[in-house]
Every structure is written in C-alpha cells, then in structure tokens.
Amino acid sequence: MSGKRDLMNVFNRRVAVLGALGAAGFGSVIVRLGYLQVENTLNTLRGKTSYSDAVDENRFDLHVLPPPRGILYDRFGEVLANTSPNYRVMVVPEATQGRLEDVLRQVGALLNLPEDVIEARIRKAKRARRFDSMLVQEGLDWQQFSAVNVFLPELPGIKAEAGELRYYPYKSAFAHPIGYVQRPSQLEIDRSEISNPGAGIYLRNPDVRVGRSGLEARLEPSLQGVAGWRKVEVNATGRVVSETVGQSRKPVDGAGTILTLDGPLQRAAMERMGGESAAAVIMDIQSGEVLVLASAPGFDPNAFVNGIGSEEFKTLNENEYKPLFHKAVTGAYKPGSTFKIVTALAALQAGKDPAERHNCPGYYVYGGRPFHCWKKGGHGSVDMHGALKGSCNVYFFQAALRAGQDRIAAMARALGFGTAFDIDLPAVQAGIVPDQAWWESQHDDPFPSGMTLNTGIGQGDLLVSPLQLSVATARLASGMAIEPILVRETLGRSGTTAPRSLDVPKEHRDIVLAGMYAVCNEPGGTAISGGDLQLVRDPSSGRAVPLEQGPGFERVRMAGKTGTAQVRVISAAERVTGVKRNEDLRWGLRDHALFICVAPWDKPRYACAVVVEHGMAGSRVAAPMARDILRVALMDDPLGRTPTTLAQIQGKGRRA
Amino acid sequence: MTLQINNPRPTSLADRLRKMHWLIITLLCALAAIGVLMHFSVTDGSWTGRPVDHATRFGIILVFVIGISLLDSRIWIALAYPLYVLALVLLIGVELIGVTRLGAQRWLELGPIGLQPSELMKIAIVLALARYYQNLDPRRTGQILPLLTPIVMIGVPTALVMHQPDLGTALLIAGSGFGLMFLAGLRWRYIIAAAAVALPSAIYAYFFVLQTYQRQRVVTFLDPDADPLGAGYHQLQSRIAIGSAGLFGQGYGEGPQSQLDFLPEKHTDFIFTMIVEEFGLFGAFLVVGLFVWLLTLVMRVSVQAKSLFARLAAGGVGITIALYVLINTSMVIGLVPVVGIPLPLLSFGGTAMLTIMAGVAIVLSIHLNRDASTSRSFVW
Incomplete structure (x- = not known):
C-alpha cells in the first residue's frame, strides 16, 4: 500500500496548496473591500467625487x-x-x-x-x-x-x-x-x-x-x-x-x-402694411417711447415655442419678404430724399441762406459729370422751402457741397443716425454715416468730393434703419435728443431720464419743418395727395375726428418728407434710352419707398417713419401708409391718456 | 467483488444523528439566515415573498440533505458514473431542444424545484472524477491516457454548458474538475507545462491582440445573458454601494443603493453588495468568515476520510463552494467581469442552493462514514 500512502501524502500536500490559493483569493477580496473604503475616504478628503457622493447623486x-x-x-x-x-x-x-x-x-x-x-x-x-x-x-x-x-x-x-x-x-x-x-x-x-x-x-x-x-x-x-x-x-x-x-x-x-407699445395701434399698423415687405415706427417725440414697432410680413411666434417644423421654418426663412427679419430695428436702407432734412440743417448750420435760390434744369454738373434730379426737366428756380417741398436734388447737391461731407455726417449723428440705440432688443442696426475719415478707411484713394452730392440726397454709402428715421424725425420736431425706449417698466426699472436738448437752433428746425409741412399740404408738395390726414379737431373735446364728422372744424395736419431709394445703379446708357419704370422691374429691383412725418402740425407729438421695401415711390406708397397709421394714432391719441403701471396691474390681480 | 471495511460504520439512526457534523449544518443555517435577513431588508416590512420563500426552500432542502447523508456513503460511488452520464445526456438533450426552441428551454421541471442539467453536472463531475481516480493505479497517473480521460470528462460538459451559453457555470465545472485533478496528484510538470503555454498566450492575446471593445466583447460573447444592461452599470453601482459603506455600513434596511433599486440583481448575484452596503466591512468579514470556516470544515472532512474517493469527492465539493464564493465576491467588487454566479445559500433562487446543499450532503455522508475505507479494487 505504499503507492496509496504516497497518494495520500500527495493529496494532503495538494489540499494545503489549494488552501493557500483559497486564502490568497479571499485575502484579495478583503483587501479590495478595504481599499474601496480607503479610496472613498481619500476622495472625500480631497474634495473629489467619492462613492458616498455618487450614492447621494443617485439618491437625491x-x-x-x-x-x-x-x-x-x-x-x-x-x-x-x-x-x-x-x-x-x-x-x-x-x-x-x-x-x-x-x-x-x-x-x-x-x-x-x-x-x-x-x-x-x-x-x-x-x-x-x-x-x-x-x-x-x-x-x-x-x-x-x-x-x-x-x-x-x-x-x-x-x-x-x-x-x-x-x-x-x-x-x-x-x-x-x-x-x-x-x-x-x-x-x-x-x-x-x-x-x-x-x-x-x-x-x-x-x-x-x-x-x-x-x-x-x-x-x-x-x-x-x-x-x-x-x-x-x-x-x-x-x-x-x-x-x-x-x-x-x-x-x-x-x-x-x-x-411702451400701444397694442391696438401696433395691430392697426400691421394690418395696414398687409402683405408688403415693410416697417413702421411711431414714437412720442417728447419721451422717445415707441408706440409702434412693426415689421411686415409677420409670423406666428407661437410656432417656435413648441419647436417649429423644419419645413415650416424653411418657408419662413427663405421667403423673399423676409418675415423673420426685424426690419424696423435691424433693417438698413438708403434714406433717399428723407435725408434732405439732414442736408438742409447742415447747410443752414454752415450759414446757407434759406432764401438763396438755385435753378434746377433736371441735372447738375459736378466734376465734369452730370448728377440727375428725379424730376425730368427740373424744378426751375427753388429756395430751401421749395426744394424740400418738391424734393429737388439739384438744390440739395449744392446745399450738400455748401455744408460739406463731415458737417452733414455730424448733423446726421446728432439726429441719431449711425447709433445703435439700446432699446432692449438684439441686433439693433447702427447703420452707416459716411464722413471723409470713414470713406478713407474703406477705400485706398482719397475722398472724392462728388460723394458729398450723393450723400446730400440720401444715396451713396448711407444706411439707416426705420427706427433711426423716426428718432431723427422726433428729434427734429422736439428739439430734444430723445432716445427711443421700448420698456416702460420692469424689474428694477421705471421712468426715464429727461433728454438733453438738441444742439440745433429752433429757427433752423422751423425752416425744415415748414418745408415738411409743405410736402404734405402745399401745391407741388411730393406728398400732397398722400399726406392729407383727412382729420379735423373737434373743438368741444379737443380730439381728432374724421373730416366728414366736422367739415367746418379746424383741420389736423401733418408734416412729412418722402424718400425713394434706389436699389440698383442706373447706367448712363439707360439714361439715354430712358430710365426703366419701376413697374417694369421685377420686385427685388424696384426702389424702396420711405416716408417720415410728424403730427399734429400745430402741436407735434407723434413721429412716424415708414419704409416699404421695393415699394417704388415714397409719395405714392409710403406716405399714404404712414398717414393711415398716424390717423389711427391721432384719433385714439394714446399719448393723451395715462399709461398703466405694474403696481396697478398687480393690485387688480390681487383684488380679482 | 470484494469489499473491505476496516471499522464498522455506525449502525443505529440515533448513533448516526449524534455523529452528524452539526457544526457544518449550523454554519449553513447561519448563512441561509443572513440571506433571509437580507431579503427581508428590501421588502416593505413583510416576511411574505422572498424572505419566507428563501427560508422554506432552505428548510426543505436541509431536511433532504440530512436524510440523504444518513444513507450509506457507498451510494455515492455507485451513483458517480450514472449521474455523470445522466447529466451529460440531459445537457445534450437540452442542447438539442434548445436549438429547436431557440435557446428558450434550459430547465427541467422536477416537481416543485426546477433543475438545470448544468447544475447536476457540477456535482456529477466531482463524483465521476473522484470515482475515476479511485480506480486508477497510482503508478499510471503519469501516463497519457489517465491524463487525457479526465480532461475529456471535464471538457465535454464544459463545452456544452458554454454553448448554452452560460459562462459562469462552465467556469465552475471546469474549475472544480481541474481542481480535483490537481488534488488527485496531477504531475506538477503537466501543470507547469500547461501554464507555461496557456497563461502567456492568453495574456498576450488579451492585452495585445484584442482591442478594448473586443475584450469586452469576449466576455459578452461568451455570456451575453450575464450583463444585458451594458457592461459597466452593475459593477459601477455595486462599487458605489460598497465604497460608501464604511466599517459598519449604512445600517440594516438603510442602504440607499439597495433600498432604492440602484443596485440591480440585489436579491441574486449582488446580494453580497447589499450586505456590505448595510453592514459594512464588518458584514463582509462575517459572511466571508463563515464561508471560510465552512470550507475549512469541508476540507478537514476530506483530509480525514480514508478512501481516495471520499477525499476527492469532499475536496471537489469544497473546491466548488470556494469557486462559487470567490467568483461571486470578486465579481461584485469588480475584480473579475460579471459572469452571473450567485452567492450560494444567500442569493435568492433554488439552483445554486440545491447544488451546494447536494455537495454538502455528500460531505456530511463522508463525514459520517469517515472511518470507512473502500478498497481501490472495489467494484460495485
């Protein structure tokens, strides 16, 4: 039985080996258990995420x-x-x-x-x-x-x-x-x-x-x-x-x-602009409060709240009329003839006699090349008043030369152009007000004085937003450097600071305003047809009412300035063969139509600016639109009523 | 047909009950009681359901175990080969049925307790190998055939189970099989030769041939059922629960990871994690200590037995239990991949408990007949 004995000895030794292996196995389990506790403690001490933190993260x-x-x-x-x-x-x-x-x-x-x-x-x-x-x-x-x-x-x-x-x-x-x-x-x-x-x-x-x-x-x-x-x-x-x-x-x-918006007035403006690609701004000339800030066409913002479909978004985004674009604030347009109010003020500041007359044969030659008036055959002899009324380019070419590029630019800035106003909106347009330094920063050659002629009639490099146009109108009418505001009252903010006065003499402003009055109300005015509010003042209530309710009452009138801004360059060849009529061009090449105005004339309070993209003519398209919106504003007269406060709203809520 | 008995085995029932290894039974009861306690910890204060089921199942099995262990220990040697063949046939049968039923059927219903053939194999392999070595002339252990026969006996069921696929059980069968070969005196030179070839090539393949995702895939491929929620989740939650436990844990019924269901499989494979979370390192020492104690007693029974069969059978059972506990605890603390091995006697479910208890029945029976020595020429 020695073989068996051997085998038993082998067996006992093997059991011992297995026992050692088992001990090592259980030992490493225990060591690992302990190590995890140590690791947890160390991570806690070091401020790292420990296992205990992970438990809390799971649990809470x-x-x-x-x-x-x-x-x-x-x-x-x-x-x-x-x-x-x-x-x-x-x-x-x-x-x-x-x-x-x-x-x-x-x-x-x-x-x-x-x-x-x-x-x-x-x-x-x-x-x-x-x-x-x-x-x-x-x-x-x-x-x-x-x-x-x-x-x-x-x-x-x-x-x-x-x-x-x-x-x-x-x-x-x-x-x-x-x-x-x-x-x-x-x-x-x-x-x-x-x-x-x-x-x-x-x-x-x-x-x-x-x-x-x-x-x-x-x-x-x-x-x-x-x-x-x-x-x-x-x-x-x-x-x-x-x-x-x-x-x-x-x-x-x-x-x-x-x-500051007036709900019904904004809706009226949106309705009036209808399917046009347009923008309208109305503001209080004394406080800068914006009553209307409308861009058409609109879109339904509710569609975005729950996630707009990609197809729906694509339709909106690629629409030629740019419904998603905030034209009133972010849009940048050449001001066209509306800018002549700036040129006029700058020329007056330079000492130009408003009574001085210039002859307009329909063009003006400067530096050996002709600069055209919009009116074929010209305005004849005009002074500043007549030039504003008829929007004579030839007069303002010469007024611009008298003022000079930098004076015009400075006046434009004084009226608010070139400024991105802080009205709690993103992407507020600053626009471009080109002075000589700006021009030279953009080009390699020195400033060509001919540019001033383009600037003087609101063409060239000028770019302005509808908001700026209304601010400029309001500043002109009030003589105050008002800032536009859109938020009347919110958390930790209420009331406004009094604006400083504009550094432009009242006489100068009156000359320009009188010219604007003529635009809407005197024969030969560019907005004589579209600039009549058809309103009278009811003497008993002092309110503006439609003309037919009191034909004998005193008329409520406005002052304005038309503008038509070219979108395309008209070549000399086209001038010879005859400038194409806007109606013959496709929509995207037609001129922009602009109109700025202020009302009521006797006691200005509402400043309005309207831009109709590719609307062809300020007088025919933009002016009637501005008039119709202003008409609603004047009859309703929101600035004649006391606005509400958060305290009042919350008080009402508590009672309810 | 000769049967040589040196000492008469105990005769009367009372005598046998008196000589029964009650300490082992006490340890079993203690471990099962901890299991019941832990299952109760995650019910809403009700004993019905898992706690009662667990206790009942253990109680019934224990009665059977004691009953079986009172039988003549020679039945084990008689049953060794038949059981092995039966298990093998069932495994093949399941394999065939499994193919036709797309792997849905792996269970055999035996009355109230479901049995997997692979579980039967865990015990059968131990008995069959012990039986094989019992009859082997010690002088032949160095030869090729006595080397290859056990390898085939282990390899066939292992391959079948792995194909089910059930990596954990295959590991256990192979592990206890080779462990038993080692106990039976497998020459060191074979062991060293095998290790010299297998280990470096496995290590080389694992670290240099396989990509990280492939390493993960190896485990997933071998046992896709083990870890269906994504490789990391179980072990991560388990490590969080263990790492935050501290010396004495969060308190009984207070382990947030277990109580709030962040710890998956807490009733079954991850019950050790729940013990550590609620009772801390102290609880871990207690459970591991009880198992080590149990293993020591089993191995002592093995060493004290007279016949080689009895020694190998008891030793094989010991190895099986040790592998269960080691793989399970290593798995829940992240030392080895999740392979789906429960903690015997504590995890909920009858399978592992039945296997372990059957093994213990063999050990108890060997202990009762510890003085009996069957001759190597013994033929039934």
Whole structure:
C-alpha cells in the first residue's frame, strides 16, 4: 500500500496548496473591500467625487420648479405675451415593463401622431437614459390629453402632465419686438452644465424655454425669474420615494414688464402694411417711447415655442419678404430724399441762406459729370422751402457741397443716425454715416468730393434703419435728443431720464419743418395727395375726428418728407434710352419707398417713419401708409391718456 | 467483488444523528439566515415573498440533505458514473431542444424545484472524477491516457454548458474538475507545462491582440445573458454601494443603493453588495468568515476520510463552494467581469442552493462514514 500512502501524502500536500490559493483569493477580496473604503475616504478628503457622493447623486434628485415667465403688457396693460397650459406626455423607458415600443405606438395612435414621428420617438427613447423621463409630445389639446389620461392604467411608464408655456395671444402682431422663446438647445444645456451643474437640470425641465429673439431674448434674466427647486429622494426608476428630504427653494416669478407699445395701434399698423415687405415706427417725440414697432410680413411666434417644423421654418426663412427679419430695428436702407432734412440743417448750420435760390434744369454738373434730379426737366428756380417741398436734388447737391461731407455726417449723428440705440432688443442696426475719415478707411484713394452730392440726397454709402428715421424725425420736431425706449417698466426699472436738448437752433428746425409741412399740404408738395390726414379737431373735446364728422372744424395736419431709394445703379446708357419704370422691374429691383412725418402740425407729438421695401415711390406708397397709421394714432391719441403701471396691474390681480 | 471495511460504520439512526457534523449544518443555517435577513431588508416590512420563500426552500432542502447523508456513503460511488452520464445526456438533450426552441428551454421541471442539467453536472463531475481516480493505479497517473480521460470528462460538459451559453457555470465545472485533478496528484510538470503555454498566450492575446471593445466583447460573447444592461452599470453601482459603506455600513434596511433599486440583481448575484452596503466591512468579514470556516470544515472532512474517493469527492465539493464564493465576491467588487454566479445559500433562487446543499450532503455522508475505507479494487 505504499503507492496509496504516497497518494495520500500527495493529496494532503495538494489540499494545503489549494488552501493557500483559497486564502490568497479571499485575502484579495478583503483587501479590495478595504481599499474601496480607503479610496472613498481619500476622495472625500480631497474634495473629489467619492462613492458616498455618487450614492447621494443617485439618491437625491433636484426637482426644478420653473417659475411662470414674466407677462408682457402694452402701455395700457393689455397682455401681449403670457403663459398657457401645456399638456404633454412623457415616458420613462425603464418603467414600461419591457413594452417600450408597444406603449409608444399606442400613445402615438391615441395622439394621432404620424408614423415617422412615432418611429423617431421610439428610436430616441431607446437611446435615452432608461430612468429619466423623456418627452413624447407636448402642446396637446385637451381632447388628446384626456384620451391619454383615460388609457394611462394600460400604458406603463407613460406620464401625462400639465405644465405652462409661453403664449402670444396676438400671434404675428408683436412677433418682431417681443420675439419668441424656444426650448434650449443641447449645446446650451451642455454649456451651462459645465459652468453650473444646477443650471443644466433647470434647462432640461420640459417647461423651460429661453428667449430666442426680440425682448424675450434681451430681457431673459428678468422674464425668466428665479427657478425654485425641491430636493427629493428617488429610486432607480426615478419615482419619488420621499418629498420631505428637507431643502427646497420657492421659485420667484418672472418679472412682469410693461412696454411702451400701444397694442391696438401696433395691430392697426400691421394690418395696414398687409402683405408688403415693410416697417413702421411711431414714437412720442417728447419721451422717445415707441408706440409702434412693426415689421411686415409677420409670423406666428407661437410656432417656435413648441419647436417649429423644419419645413415650416424653411418657408419662413427663405421667403423673399423676409418675415423673420426685424426690419424696423435691424433693417438698413438708403434714406433717399428723407435725408434732405439732414442736408438742409447742415447747410443752414454752415450759414446757407434759406432764401438763396438755385435753378434746377433736371441735372447738375459736378466734376465734369452730370448728377440727375428725379424730376425730368427740373424744378426751375427753388429756395430751401421749395426744394424740400418738391424734393429737388439739384438744390440739395449744392446745399450738400455748401455744408460739406463731415458737417452733414455730424448733423446726421446728432439726429441719431449711425447709433445703435439700446432699446432692449438684439441686433439693433447702427447703420452707416459716411464722413471723409470713414470713406478713407474703406477705400485706398482719397475722398472724392462728388460723394458729398450723393450723400446730400440720401444715396451713396448711407444706411439707416426705420427706427433711426423716426428718432431723427422726433428729434427734429422736439428739439430734444430723445432716445427711443421700448420698456416702460420692469424689474428694477421705471421712468426715464429727461433728454438733453438738441444742439440745433429752433429757427433752423422751423425752416425744415415748414418745408415738411409743405410736402404734405402745399401745391407741388411730393406728398400732397398722400399726406392729407383727412382729420379735423373737434373743438368741444379737443380730439381728432374724421373730416366728414366736422367739415367746418379746424383741420389736423401733418408734416412729412418722402424718400425713394434706389436699389440698383442706373447706367448712363439707360439714361439715354430712358430710365426703366419701376413697374417694369421685377420686385427685388424696384426702389424702396420711405416716408417720415410728424403730427399734429400745430402741436407735434407723434413721429412716424415708414419704409416699404421695393415699394417704388415714397409719395405714392409710403406716405399714404404712414398717414393711415398716424390717423389711427391721432384719433385714439394714446399719448393723451395715462399709461398703466405694474403696481396697478398687480393690485387688480390681487383684488380679482 | 470484494469489499473491505476496516471499522464498522455506525449502525443505529440515533448513533448516526449524534455523529452528524452539526457544526457544518449550523454554519449553513447561519448563512441561509443572513440571506433571509437580507431579503427581508428590501421588502416593505413583510416576511411574505422572498424572505419566507428563501427560508422554506432552505428548510426543505436541509431536511433532504440530512436524510440523504444518513444513507450509506457507498451510494455515492455507485451513483458517480450514472449521474455523470445522466447529466451529460440531459445537457445534450437540452442542447438539442434548445436549438429547436431557440435557446428558450434550459430547465427541467422536477416537481416543485426546477433543475438545470448544468447544475447536476457540477456535482456529477466531482463524483465521476473522484470515482475515476479511485480506480486508477497510482503508478499510471503519469501516463497519457489517465491524463487525457479526465480532461475529456471535464471538457465535454464544459463545452456544452458554454454553448448554452452560460459562462459562469462552465467556469465552475471546469474549475472544480481541474481542481480535483490537481488534488488527485496531477504531475506538477503537466501543470507547469500547461501554464507555461496557456497563461502567456492568453495574456498576450488579451492585452495585445484584442482591442478594448473586443475584450469586452469576449466576455459578452461568451455570456451575453450575464450583463444585458451594458457592461459597466452593475459593477459601477455595486462599487458605489460598497465604497460608501464604511466599517459598519449604512445600517440594516438603510442602504440607499439597495433600498432604492440602484443596485440591480440585489436579491441574486449582488446580494453580497447589499450586505456590505448595510453592514459594512464588518458584514463582509462575517459572511466571508463563515464561508471560510465552512470550507475549512469541508476540507478537514476530506483530509480525514480514508478512501481516495471520499477525499476527492469532499475536496471537489469544497473546491466548488470556494469557486462559487470567490467568483461571486470578486465579481461584485469588480475584480473579475460579471459572469452571473450567485452567492450560494444567500442569493435568492433554488439552483445554486440545491447544488451546494447536494455537495454538502455528500460531505456530511463522508463525514459520517469517515472511518470507512473502500478498497481501490472495489467494484460495485
């Protein structure tokens, strides 16, 4: 049995070896267990993410309480942007009991979603974090919402919720000044997450929208309010296990904001501009408060709140009439003859006698080349008053030469051109006011004095915005360097500072204003047909009423200046064969039509500027448009009434 | 047919019960009780459901185990080959049925307790190999045939189980099989030769031939069922739970990772994590300590047995239990990939418990008959 004995000895030794191996195995398990504890402690001490932190991260969830976005009111408290219930359906993939696809298809059928949308949601849900809720569809109507609610017991993992979303009751009317909100982009979420982890949680909340254009974008911090949060304990499926973990913060509502806009007047302006590609601005010449800031055609900002379809966006974005473009503030146009008010003031400042007459044969030769007047055959002999009334180019060529490029530029800046006004909007146009230094910075050769002739009649390199045109008109009429404002009252802001007076003598302004009066009211005026308000003042009430209500009453009149800005260059050859009529050109090549005006003449209060893109003629298209809008303004006279305050609105809300 | 018995085995039932290895049974009960406690920890204060099921299952199996261990230990040697053949046939049968049913059927329903043929194989391989070496002339252990026969006996079921696919069980079968070969006196030169070839080439392949994603894929390919939620999730949550536990844990019923379901498979494969989370390093030492104690007792039974078969069978059971516990604990603390091996006696589910308890029944039976020595010329 020696073999057996050997075998038993071998066996015992082998058991010992295995025992040692086992001890090593269990030893390393224990060492590893201990090491994890040490690692946890060290990471805690070093301030790094420890396992304990990871547990808390798992265990506690910050439930964001997004505050309602600040309501936007017009000057009399009419609601221009508020919030409305947003019914939506969410899904938690983990909680669908393995029926994710099936459940989403059922929801899709209940909501009548198109097949491709359902497929897209299924794909997205499969990639989404299993324990997070994912948005299936929002902006549901009550029928859809209740349909899903009825079937909820059969749809594991589906949640039907009601949140609050931005709503613009007047749709397109205020789309440009107010702008719109959109869901934050993934890039924004990622970025804010890097700078502040809490912000990412806030932005991911399905109720959260951020201002994307207009006031919504610029007033974002105050409109957004301050998000509240509640720390809750959740399980792995995201279900709240305990609400009372302790910490929480109440949300602070977004700040209500009163705008200077007059709701009905803005809507009237939008309606009057109709299908034109146009912009209209009306402001108070004394305070700079903007009553109308309208760009046509409009678009429905509500379409952006829940995510606009790419097809719909493409249609808007590629439309020749540029509905998404804020023409009134961001648009840049050659001012054309409306700029002659600047040239006139600059020439007067240079000492030009307004009574001095120049003969207009229809052209003016300077530097060996002819500069044309718009009127074939010319105006004959005109003084400044007549030149403004008839918008004589030849007179203003000579007035411009008298003033000089830099004096004209300085006067333009004094009236507000070349300035990007701070009116709480993004992308405010500064425009271009070319002086000699500017010209030389843009070109290699010295400033050619012939440029001054172009500048004098509002052509050349000049670029102005409709807002600037109305500011210039208001400054001319008031003699004050008013600044345009769009926000009357918001969080921590109310009232305005008194504007300084304009450094232009009253006599000079009166000469120009008289010329503008002639434009609308004297024979030979370029806006004699389109510049008549057809209003009279009712002596008993002092209000402006339509002419037919009191033919004998004193007329309410306005003063204005037409402008027609070339979009194309007219060649010498074309001059010979005859300049093409605007009507024969395709829309995009036709001249822009402009008109600036101020009313009522006896006691100026409203300044108005209208630009109609490719509208062909200021006198025929822009002037009647401005007149019709101003007519509404004068009859309604919003500046004659006391605007409302946030305190009044909130007081009303409390009583209600 | 000769049967040589040096000492008479205990005769009366009372005598046998008195000589029963009660310490091992106590340890089993302690471990199972910890399992019940942990299952109760994650119910909402109700014993019904997992805690009661676990206790009931353990109780029934334990009664059977004690009953079986009272039987004549020679039945094990008699059953060794038949059991192995039966397990092999069932494995092949499951393989064939599995093919026709797209792998849906791996279970055989035996009354109230489902049994997987692969589980039966875990015990059968130990018995069959012990039986093989029992009859092997020690002088022949260096020859080729006695070397190759056990390798084939291990290799065939391992390959079948791996093809199911069930990497964890295949590892266990192969591990206990080769462990038993080692105990039986496998020459060191073969071991060294095998290691010299296999280890470097495996290491080389793993680190230099395979890309990271392929390494991951190796594990996933071998056992796709083990880790369906994405490779990292289970182990990450487990490491978080363990790392945050500290010396004494978060307290019974207070482990957030377990209680709030962040820890997946906490009832089954990851129950050790839950123990550590709620009882800390102390709890880990306790459970590991109990298992080590149990293993020590099993190996002592093995060493004290007279017959080679008994020694190898008990040793093989010890190796199986050790592999279960080592692989499971290493898996939940992230030392080895997740391969789907439960912690015996604690994890919920009857399969591993049945396997381990069957093994323990063999050990208890060998202990009762520790003085019996069967001759190597013994033929049933």
